[in-house]
Amino acid sequence: MSTAHRFDRGHTDDLISFLAASPSPYHAVANTAARLEKAGFRQLAETEAWDASAGGRFVLRGGAIIAWYVPEGAAPATPFRIVGAHTDSPNLRVKPLPDTGAHGWRQIAVEIYGGTLLNTWLDRDLGLSGRITLRGGEHRLVNVDRPLLRVPQLAIHLDRGVNDGLTLDRQRHMTPLWGLGKAEEGDLIRFVAREAGVEAREITGWDLMTHSVEPPAYLGRDRELVAGPRMDNLLSVHAGTAALAAASASGALSYIPVLAAFDHEENGSQSDTGAEGPLLGNVLERSVFARGGTYEDRARALAGTVCFSSDTGHAVHPNYAERHEPGHHPVANGGPLLKTNVNQRYATDGGGRALFTAACERAGVPYQHFVSNNSVPCGTTIGPITAARHGITTVDIGVAILSMHSARELCGADDPHLLASALTAFLEG
Template structure:
């Protein structure tokens, strides 16, 4: 008999809170860590020596553990009696989203306007950033080597669109944006642009002394709050659903199963940074972060290389990322027989050219988890005439030699500053992830 849903529309309410509080990958992992701490998880340091207690396998070290590195977080729970060769069940996701990021020399301006120099991160729908009230958030590194999170979550910047009177062809020929010239936001007036003004402003915001900030990773975000949408509020509009929706669901699923003493697998959440630009970084899925932590967990629990090989051979990863719901105005862009609908349940992503990692045996794992959870799921393939996107799925499978299945939630307006999903799909995904982690 199908298990009842453990999470309901209240999960979606909480997702909206998580999205609003996580304007950057650094904030997302900090908020994830806070939720894990409340569930009994404890942070471990990569620079410390690991033993069974550190890895969470002893009585004194019982409970979940997690590692933070930049904008990535890896969390796991070792159930009682787990052997060193016990396989993992991994929910993989990513914390980054396309946006506008501050350049090393941010203070620019022209014609009486003060502006902030930005660079394009990932592949945003650039038009969606025009005429939005934007905040500024990120990570500041101080002179003593410590870091501070900053979030100016109020209207601070704006990328103004050119009036139609000065571009009469825009309606007929479409909007054409030059990434260098047309996307630099304004944040004030004046001809006296001075180097250091933006960072001095942020130092004042945080109550820091002048010159304390020596490094920064800053990005813009829309300050418009997530909201229910539609006559019956069956939709949710909000920022960064790609892919904080999956990060949030993964945290909820991991904390739901932690404490289970009869789990046949070690449940893991792996939320990486830099998926939107190729995953090749020390915090990306194509880096050594996940493999190193899983290996250290095996060895800290007394395992050998043989145990590590056995554990990885039995491991399955669900790469959870948003996908495309059928668009009512552009249905011809989709495969004619695969039309995922919002609130129809999470999607299974398939591409025979391995842009997604799903194969038939992986489909069976996913189908079994959805059946146990009582969650419907849909299938997604791209139109043969359209290039297919990709995810951390194939990267994870190839780098670690573990079975990986690509899944997610179908949305509209992907890579927009404000995306759209069904209000039921987030909790349907989370319930399926719970069943998957429980085995």
């Protein structure tokens, strides 16, 4: 008998819905905001004055959201407990002049975003999502969630050595097609305008990208796995949102719990909505000052602040076990990961390990360790950036998955709930 289904699957069912409804960072932020509003949080504008009242609030900027809950009687120097994550995933993004084609095919010019596993986008039915900007600056979400585009692979008859090694040119081989005929300037935007119910001349800007239209689903003999897109890192955004809502309803809090979900992690975090930008620091500082704090209070609050940087990590791959560190083999449904790298690709140290262990013990969930094979370069997260930029204790954690950066990734069905439980215990302090 399988050991799966040990935990309530309601959280994972909701994660599946969240993934399906969030094909772009902008949709992920909108869906996160809707969940927080349902939990009693209210949106603040960055351009308006903030007050000292208790309760939950959040700010939105593009593909990023920062949310926090101020308990009754919180002092100006009360430290924060932060769950950090990111909303973006590797994919194919539409270029400024998108209409192209050749030899009787209409195509869409795309730019590769992030560390995309290119071959996973071949022969896959793709939709189109993101946002459009109208005259006057209004943003509207767009989601064409049906088979619209496809990147066709070359037939084996025309590339007899393809199974000995596939080489894809990012410029020549990754352009999706979406119809027959001659490319016409403005064709894509006219189509998007019809889908959005606006006039094409009203669209003056856009941030559009492709996504796989195959829905996420349970997988396996006992449905103990979940396959789906954008788990890196919407799985953590979803878990962090659930944890923040739960912590805000838990009663007395010793800290101010925060969710910081950034954009642009997959290409370095250097943007106004990325972890290396000023957004989080501004929010934390304004929260201190809104409660009557001084610069001294700000320094004291940050000195006692801890961030759990939550991002997916690598489960041991049964077909490539030699690529993993032999003494550390994380498995699906084994609980959240503690990620360590002494060269500061992850921010975890011994003190951070103790904090993570305490949160997992309080939540009653198992946990695992991840460290890279010395011969395989280690990836990184928002963790080291957050620690260095704000001078706060940061711990890198996550969930073990397979096929990271694929158009469709794989995790254990129990792990999302286990992560959310650990994050809730952490935020509750």
